[in-house]
Amino acid sequence: MTDQNPDVGQAGEQPLIGDGVTQAIVRVGDTVRRPARPFTRTVHAYLAHLHTAGFSDAPIPLGFDDQGREVLSFVPGDVPREPLPxxxxxxxxxxxxxxxxxxxxxxxxxxxxxxxxxxxxxxxxxxxxxxxxxxxxxxxxxxxxxxxxxxxxxxxxxxxxxxxxxxxxxxxxxxxxxxxxxxxxxxxxxxxxxxxxxxxxxxxxxxxxxxxxxxxxxxxxxxxxxxxxxxxxxxxxxxxxxxxxxxxxxxxxxxxxxxxxxxxxxxxxxxxxxx
Ligand SMILES: Nc1ncnc2c1ncn2[C@@H]1O[C@H](COP(=O)(O)OP(=O)(O)OP(=O)(O)O)[C@@H](O)[C@H]1O
Ligand SMILES: [Mg+2]
Structure with missing residues (x-):
């Protein structure tokens, strides 16, 4: 897909910091943008299958934006960090x-x-x-x-x-x-x-x-x-x-x-x- 909201630029991008393995992950509205890697299309096929099979507790794959980044649904909730609380x-x-x-x-x-x-x-x-x-x-x-x-x-x-x-x-x-x-x-x-x-x-x-x-x-x-x-x-x-x-x-x-x-x-x- 292309970016659904053309008005959202750098300013609307909120950095998401994880374990540091994947750089440049951002949240844009209800979506997450991550750099596409060689395996990304395969992972999207897997995620699409999971949702079709009734497992909805994973991001929905939403294709790629106009910068070529993968687009996933943002999953609401809290993500713990080490050391575990x-x-x-x-x-x-x-x-x-x-x-x-x-x-x-x-x-x-x-x-x-x-x-x-x-x-x-x-x-x-x-x-x-x-x-x-x-x-x-x-x-x-x-x-x-x-x-x-x-x-x-x-x-x-x-x-x-x-x-x-x-x-x-x-x-x-x-x-x-x-x-x-x-x-x-x-x-x-x-x-x-x-x-x-x-x-x-x-x-x-x-x-x-x-x-x-x-x-x-x-x-x-x-x-x-x-x-x-x-x-x-x-x-x-x-x-x-x-x-x-x-x-x-x-x-x-x-x-x-x-x-x-x-x-x-x-x-x-x-x-x-x-x-
Ligand atoms: N689809 C999503 N929904 C909600 N939060 C997300 C989503 N994707 C990423 N995040 C948030 O961004 C953080 C970093 O994302 P992610 O786990 O994908 O990368 P990473 O941790 O840097 O990579 P790695 O786990 O390979 O080190 C997550 O821990 C989480 O807080
Ligand atoms: Mg992670």
Whole structure:
């Protein structure tokens, strides 16, 4: 599409600051404008499918404006930032997130991406971030970081920023959500109100709310361990070629990921026992 309101120029553009990976994101009225990337058309096809399939808790893809930027509907609500605020550590948040991801997966299930689909990924990691079992089943969000979850009335209500969406397994996508929200992190690396939480109990709550199958429960811990290891390898590689990732790496990722790997090796059996 072309810009629906030709009067809206720079002056009507309100900058949106996220995790800093994507620059120049702005809000214009009820829309968000983001730079178009090679994978943007594919993501729009995915988002359009989700809405057709009845999943409306994601931006509506509205095409491209006359500057070539992607246009998405603005999703109302609050987006938390790291460190996660205390109100996000209550169990209801985790339960609602699991239900949200379940509805996303069910809507995505059975969708065949366009033949010329292109997907995003961590810079330099295009071929290394495949799923643990190599069996693409469903296009998942794959980036449930706090800045990509929109809250309303204190609970997760919608997902934004589908830049890392691509075919994955449900279990790998769930491991990603749990990494950020259980969280699957060493206590030292958690927001203050998450430090003392019973993580095995929280993972079990999430599994129940999603409706994880016995097989999914069995493979969750090894899938999460493999995912965190891939994060580590991929972020290390991205830091070598991309200044934004270099800053993230230097500011803590380089210690947080190996600590998470060690913590999960230690706590994995306790988590598996509760599933
Ligand atoms: N469709 C949308 N509706 C409402 N808010 C949005 C929308 N898109 C982006 N935002 C706001 O702008 C912020 C940044 O957008 P986005 O998450 O797309 O980019 P980013 O976080 O910089 O990228 P990345 O997550 O790759 O680092 C979001 O955290 C959110 O606050
Ligand atoms: Mg984001």
């Amino acid at each position: 205390p109100h996000t550590s209550v169990e209801e948040v985790l339960i609602e997130l699991a239900r949200l991801v379940r509805r996303l997966h069910d809507a995505a299930d059975g969708w065949t991406p366009p033949g010329d689909a292109q997907w995003g990924g961590t810079p330099g990691a295009w071929n290394r971030d495949s799923t643990s079992d190599g069996e693409p089943l469903v296009v998942g969000h794959r980036d449930y970081c706090p800045g990509n979850v929109v809250f309303r009335d204190g609970l997760p209500a919608a997902l934004i920023d589908f830049d890392l969406a691509k075919p994955t397994t449900r279990i790998d996508d769930l491991a990603n959500a749990l990494y950020y929200w259980a969280p699957l992190l060493h206590p030292k690396d958690r927001a203050p109100s998450f430090v003392g939480l019973d993580i095995p109990h929280r993972v079990a709550l999430f599994a129940d709310a999603y409706g994880m199958t016995p097989t999914q429960r069995r493979v969750l811990v090894p899938a999460a361990a493999a995912m965190i290891h891939r994060f580590h390898v991929n972020m290390n590689a991205a830091a070598a070629i991309d200044p934004v990732f270099k800053r993230m790496w230097d500011e803590g990722v380089k210690d947080r990921l190996p600590r998470a790997e060690a913590w999960l090796r230690d706590q994995g059996p306790a988590i598996a026992a509760r599933l």
